Amino acid sequence: MNTEAPRVATWLAERFLTSPRRESLIGDLVEQYREGRSATWYWGQVLRAIVVSITEELAAHKLLALRAVAVGMIATYLLQIGPIVWVGVPAEDWVIRRVVNCEATGGGFWCQFWVNQFSFELVVYVACALTGWIVARLHRPHRVAAVCVFTVAFLLWRFVETAFFSQHPPPDAMSVSFTTVYVVDVVAEGGRALAILIGGLAGARHEHVLVPVERRAS
Amino acid sequence: MAREFLGGFELLVLLALIRLGDEAYGVPIGKAIQESSGRNVALGSVYITLERLETRGLVTSERGEPTAVRGGRAKTFFRITAQGLREVRNAQRTLVRLWGGVPQLERTTA
Numbered sequence: 001m002n003t004e005a006p007r008v009a010t011w012l013a014e015r016f017l018t019s020p021r022r023e024s025l026i027g028d029l030v031e032q033y034r035e036g037r038s039a040t041w042y043w044g045q046v047l048r049a050i051v052v053s054i055t056e057e058l059a060a061h062k063l064l065a066l067r068a069v070a071v072g073m074i075a076t077y078l079l080q081i082g083p084i085v086w087v088g089v090p091a092e093d094w095v096i097r098r099v100v101n102c103e104a105t106g107g108g109f110w111c112q113f114w115v116n117q118f119s120f121e122l123v124v125y126v127a128c129a130l131t132g133w134i135v136a137r138l139h140r141p142h143r144v145a146a147v148c149v150f151t152v153a154f155l156l157w158r159f160v161e162t163a164f165f166s167q168h169p170p171p172d173a174m175s176v177s178f179t180t181v182y183v184v185d186v187v188a189e190g191g192r193a194l195a196i197l198i199g200g201l202a203g204a205r206h207e208h209v210l211v212p213v214e215r216r217a218s
Numbered sequence: 219m220a221r222e223f224l225g226g227f228e229l230l231v232l233l234a235l236i237r238l239g240d241e242a243y244g245v246p247i248g249k250a251i252q253e254s255s256g257r258n259v260a261l262g263s264v265y266i267t268l269e270r271l272e273t274r275g276l277v278t279s280e281r282g283e284p285t286a287v288r289g290g291r292a293k294t295f296f297r298i299t300a301q302g303l304r305e306v307r308n309a310q311r312t313l314v315r316l317w318g319g320v321p322q323l324e325r326t327t328a
Contacts, residue, residue, distance in 0.1 A: 005289070017262075024281075025265050027291030028244035032261075034287060049262025056266050 057145040072150035079127040088123035129199030136203025147200030276302030
């Protein structure tokens with residue numbers, strides 16, 4: 001007999017389920033898992049429950065969904081034209097001057113990729129986390145749903161933009177295939193989306209971890 | 219405000235509540251629907267439906283005690299209200315009237 005339900009799935013359920021009966025729902029899933037259900041079944045139930053609860057909340061608050069996307073996009077834009085340029089570009093220059101200069105060493109695409117990840121992109125990830133936090137804080141009663149809808153909108157926007165630019169790759173990316181550039185871009189966008197979710201969860205932490213379920217339901 | 223019709227899944231959930239009586243919480247409700255319909259049921263959908271029905275005053279809920287087998291989490295027991303029962307009866311009457319005299323359906327009811 002299974003004893004402990006998949007921890008990551010339970011962790012996700014505790015943070016992403018918006019239902020006031022969240023604890024009872026997780027308890028029901030744990031009970032069935034201990035009766036012999038598989039880990040796949042448990043994961044499936046958790047993911048479906050998260051999608052259903054967020055969809056239901058957004059359907060009931062359509063304007064909130066639009067506002068969350070608008071706030072997130074504005075925050076992204078303001079952070080991109082400000083701190084990302086002020087901090088990210090100098091950080092990348094510093095790494096190139098002090099740590100490794102890919103052009104001088106002939107390191108190629110992957111050298112440039114890692115230099116970028118540990119300088120400019122690092123600032124972008126922090127900015128994305130900050131954006132998620134801002135969206136969560138400005139939509140307190142529906143933080144999780146607001147952050148999730150913005151994350152999905154962000155991913156759609158970035159994937160369309162990535163697909164467009166991968167058809168016109170910059171000359172310095174020609175040392176690797178188009179597919180590699182595209183896959184790397186998609187993974188980077190996934191990382192940015194993850195940063196938004198993490199920032200959003202930090203902004204939603206009090207509602208979902210510290211406040212008892214009964215108080216939310218009343 | 220116009221009275222809302224019960225959705226198909228809402229009706230299934232209410233019928234499961236009537237059958238289960240005092241023992242109606244997520245797990246048996248899901249199992250009852252699964253056994254009668256032969257389809258997999260997402261517990262998340264059951265809970266969302268129950269919450270919607272509770273908002274409409276068709277269902278009430280009560281929190282049980284936390285148990286170790288559930289990882290220290292309490293059950294929430296649900297019960298149909300008098301208004302909920304009326305809605306189920308109305309749905310039954312409507313469906314029976316619509317079913318009556320439809321030759322395509324008579325063969326499958328045997």
